[in-house]
Amino acid sequence: MIEKQYQILKRQRPWREAFYYQKSEVIYQLTFAFCHRFLPLHGDRTVDQMIQAARSGKQNIIEGTEDGETSTEMHVKLLNVARASLQELREDYRDYLLARGLPIWNVSFPRYQTMQDFCKEHNKIEDYQSYFQKWNDEEMANIALTLCYQTDSMLNKTLLRMEKEFVEKGGIKERMHAARTGYRQAQDAELTRLREEVPALRREIERLRGLLTVNGIRY
Numbered sequence: 001m002i003e004k005q006y007q008i009l010k011r012q013r014p015w016r017e018a019f020y021y022q023k024s025e026v027i028y029q030l031t032f033a034f035c036h037r038f039l040p041l042h043g044d045r046t047v048d049q050m051i052q053a054a055r056s057g058k059q060n061i062i063e064g065t066e067d068g069e070t071s072t073e074m075h076v077k078l079l080n081v082a083r084a085s086l087q088e089l090r091e092d093y094r095d096y097l098l099a100r101g102l103p104i105w106n107v108s109f110p111r112y113q114t115m116q117d118f119c120k121e122h123n124k125i126e127d128y129q130s131y132f133q134k135w136n137d138e139e140m141a142n143i144a145l146t147l148c149y150q151t152d153s154m155l156n157k158t159l160l161r162m163e164k165e166f167v168e169k170g171g172i173k174e175r176m177h178a179a180r181t182g183y184r185q186a187q188d189a190e191l192t193r194l195r196e197e198v199p200a201l202r203r204e205i206e207r208l209r210g211l212l213t214v215n216g217i218r219y
Contacts, residue, residue: 020061023123027058079155096141115142
């Protein structure tokens with residue numbers, strides 16, 4: 001078994017525990033419900049595009065996190081794909097509101113801060129699911145916009161942290177080199193220690209043999 005200091009694979013936090021994944025799951029389920037409630041299910045490509053964009057955001061977070069154990073490059077690439085998908089979805093929600101003359105809630109809107117706080121404090125699908133059949137289209141679209149913005153911000157911070165970590169510690173090639181080098185150095189140090197112990201062990205053996213000699217007879 002490889003000792004911890006020589007590990008090559010980069011252990012990732014389980015993706016289900018990441019807040020940006022949890023929010024992306026809410027975005028997908030909310031989008032699915034929104035499209036089936038407020039958009040025509042036939043003859044409008046917007047439904048497929050929105051659902052696929054929401055799914056892409058969620059799935060690329062999963063794939064990126066899994067691939068991140070062996071490839072920082074793939075992790076970064078797939079998280080950026082997730083961001084791009086959610087940005088595309090965000091524009092679809094904006095277009096829906098603008099096309100129907102519905103307000104995009106901003107800081108001057110009475111319910112804006114309440115919405116922001118709710119989305120910031122709640123990440124799991126269980127916190128939202130009971131509202132999917134209660135909110136109207138304006139409410140659902142603005143909640144979706146807020147979740148998209150918040151998830152994008154979280155993903156961006158994660159990418160910046162990963163970039164800093166990569167610059168400082170490198171990727172899998174550097175970890176492989178460090179593991180090989182560290183293991184060889186440890187083996188060399190152990191071999192040197194054993195070689196240095198041999199003369200002392202030989203002297204101790206001779207001393208013990210002397211103790212076993214009685215009247216010139218060695219037992």
